[in-house]
Amino acid sequence: xxxxxxxxxxxxxxxxATVARVALGLALVGAGxxxxxxxxxxxxxxVPSWFPVDDDVTVLASGAVEIALGGSLVVLSRxxxxxxxxxxxFFVVIFPGNVGQWLEHQDGFGLDTDAKRFGxxxxxxxxxxxxxxxxxxxxxxxxxxxxx
Numbered sequence: 001x002x003x004x005x006x007x008x009x010x011x012x013x014x015x016x017a018t019v020a021r022v023a024l025g026l027a028l029v030g031a032g033x034x035x036x037x038x039x040x041x042x043x044x045x046x047v048p049s050w051f052p053v054d055d056d057v058t059v060l061a062s063g064a065v066e067i068a069l070g071g072s073l074v075v076l077s078r079x080x081x082x083x084x085x086x087x088x089x090f091f092v093v094i095f096p097g098n099v100g101q102w103l104e105h106q107d108g109f110g111l112d113t114d115a116k117r118f119g120x121x122x123x124x125x126x127x128x129x130x131x132x133x134x135x136x137x138x139x140x141x142x143x144x145x146x147x148x
């Protein structure tokens with residue numbers, strides 16, 4: 001695979017993808033701010049018991065990352081492919097926490113049954129796809145892959 005896709009300016013994308021990218025970025029900024037402020041305790045309750053870092057530190061760090069990623073999605077359009085790949089990776093990395101919330105029966109944000117917590121697990125791949133599609137990263141990766 002040609003990794004120069006990460007260092008080249010991103011190719012144009014359809015306007016709907018730009019709107020989707022900005023919407024995802026703003027949603028991440030909002031979620032990150034809520035990690036640091038009004039929903040901090042709610043997010044702490046969702047940190048799995050097996051995670052080796054203090055719950056509050058985890059929430060603060062993930063909130064800061066969400067703000068940085070969200071802001072980058074909004075303002076770094078030239079580098080949106082790389083930012084999209086990082087955002088998708090972030091969504092993959094936090095997925096075990098969502099699984100932990102389901103397995104440990106942790107309530108939060110209206111997810112007060114195992115069925116609701118289980119249903120949430122299916123939204124994470126949507127976020128990964130959203131990040132990859134809206135930034136043009138999916139198309140860039142396809143173009144960078146060797147053809148057989």
